[in-house]
Amino acid sequence: MLEKMTESDSATKARRKLSHHHHMKIRWEEFFKSDDDTLAKDATLVEKGSLVGRVGIMLLSCGTGAWRVRDSMDTIARTLGITCSADIGLVSIEYTCFGVRNQSYSQTLSIPSTGVNMTKLNELEKFVHQFKKGHGHWTLGQIKNRLDEIDNFKTTYPTWISGLASGLACAGFIFLLGGGIPEVICAFFGAGFGNYVRSEMGKHKLTLVAKIAAGVAVACATYFVAFTILRLLFQINYDHAYGYIGSMLFVIPGFPFITSGLDMSKLDMRSGLERLTYAVLIIVIATMAGWAVAMILGLHPGSMPKLGLSPLVLTLLRFIASFCGVFGFSIMFNSKPSMATMAAISGAVANTLRLSLVDFDHVPAALAAFIGATVAGLLASIVRNKVGFPRIALTVPSIVIMVPGLYMYRAMFNFGMTNINIGAYWITEALMIVAALPLGLLTARILTDKKWRHVDW
Numbered sequence: 001m002l003e004k005m006t007e008s009d010s011a012t013k014a015r016r017k018l019s020h021h022h023h024m025k026i027r028w029e030e031f032f033k034s035d036d037d038t039l040a041k042d043a044t045l046v047e048k049g050s051l052v053g054r055v056g057i058m059l060l061s062c063g064t065g066a067w068r069v070r071d072s073m074d075t076i077a078r079t080l081g082i083t084c085s086a087d088i089g090l091v092s093i094e095y096t097c098f099g100v101r102n103q104s105y106s107q108t109l110s111i112p113s114t115g116v117n118m119t120k121l122n123e124l125e126k127f128v129h130q131f132k133k134g135h136g137h138w139t140l141g142q143i144k145n146r147l148d149e150i151d152n153f154k155t156t157y158p159t160w161i162s163g164l165a166s167g168l169a170c171a172g173f174i175f176l177l178g179g180g181i182p183e184v185i186c187a188f189f190g191a192g193f194g195n196y197v198r199s200e201m202g203k204h205k206l207t208l209v210a211k212i213a214a215g216v217a218v219a220c221a222t223y224f225v226a227f228t229i230l231r232l233l234f235q236i237n238y239d240h241a242y243g244y245i246g247s248m249l250f251v252i253p254g255f256p257f258i259t260s261g262l263d264m265s266k267l268d269m270r271s272g273l274e275r276l277t278y279a280v281l282i283i284v285i286a287t288m289a290g291w292a293v294a295m296i297l298g299l300h301p302g303s304m305p306k307l308g309l310s311p312l313v314l315t316l317l318r319f320i321a322s323f324c325g326v327f328g329f330s331i332m333f334n335s336k337p338s339m340a341t342m343a344a345i346s347g348a349v350a351n352t353l354r355l356s357l358v359d360f361d362h363v364p365a366a367l368a369a370f371i372g373a374t375v376a377g378l379l380a381s382i383v384r385n386k387v388g389f390p391r392i393a394l395t396v397p398s399i400v401i402m403v404p405g406l407y408m409y410r411a412m413f414n415f416g417m418t419n420i421n422i423g424a425y426w427i428t429e430a431l432m433i434v435a436a437l438p439l440g441l442l443t444a445r446i447l448t449d450k451k452w453r454h455v456d457w
Helices: 002-017 045-061 066-080 118-133 140-151 159-176 181-203 208-234 238-251 254-265 269-297 311-332 337-360 365-387 391-400 405-416 420-448
Strands: 083-088 092-098 104-110
Touching: 045 066, 045 083, 045 092, 045 104, 045 118, 045 140, 066 083, 066 092, 066 118, 066 254, 066 269, 083 269, 118 140, 118 337, 118 391, 159 181, 159 238, 159 311, 181 208, 181 238, 208 238, 208 269, 238 269, 238 405, 254 269, 254 391, 254 420, 269 405, 311 337, 311 391, 337 365, 337 391, 365 391, 365 420, 391 420, 405 420
Parallel strands: none
Antiparallel strands: 083 092, 092 104
């Protein structure tokens, strides 16, 4: 009787250890049966395979593309003396590790949602590089402690910092779209409050649809309130209300957009198509929410008042606005200030060049976007070689400021009003630019990365 009770108590304790989340949390420590002092290269195949998988799923949770995840998993596997074959999607990895004597070990891993954390990505890349350099002469205890430490980098900044960064990014964004001081002020407050609400909802693990829709709705409503106050105080022109679009541009899915193109260029079609679908889903939710709020408040897209600045002054202000925009987006992506600053400098150069080509040399917008993205990619390669920051942490914030969110919103607004011809015009303009951006980064990557330019290296 006592023996049965003991077995029952053990089973109850085991059940208590299991995760109750919909995506059950993996208890990685249970895969490692060897002592903490055991060298990784002397571990069992299950332990080696679990280490490869944990590094891969941690990288995937940072928002990086399939190529980088697979490359890091391969590096860990080679260092441990095993072979890894992986199939990678947006939120899941299926992989098999092969050892000696026809042994193999397979796992399927998934994460509940995707996000972006460039500080965590930077630390993981450092870990992979150091592990390779050490030839696997790390103990299992050392590896566990280091990965646990990195895994705790959930969010680098509190939600109010994320809100301020969003406000800074969208304030710069709306100026680049032709907005003046009233639009910049209103977009700062609108985007700041909107992203704060979205971040707070994210902390409580609310679903993607709810937090995107709520964030955009709050952003547009806050813009309208700020504009109304300014109009009462300073009697500004009503045309400044058209800048409300700038307050919702913090939701632009830059990372999935760009990494989808890069993944598809390397024939990682599963990851590429899943990321593209995810990005389109966010855009549809955001634009529909913005359209609904616009209908309630009586807003509609239009032309903002001309700034009337000289080419020299306009170019200088565009450089400053681009710097602020890219820096803000980098902080939203949880980059360290030093990383965000380097991204902002390269992004300001590339985006100012793009806008100057369009306005002063009458270069088509899509071609100018391709040139700007190529320059951003080349500058990121130089910075990576000098400083060591992840290339994607520098390129994507630089490119987000070039994504035609205004065109996308105008397209959806006109579709909602059944102005199909006008909507088709704006969505075509948007698609041309969106296609040009990853192509520009791909061109820069082919020119500067020998490993990337080959099919299999």
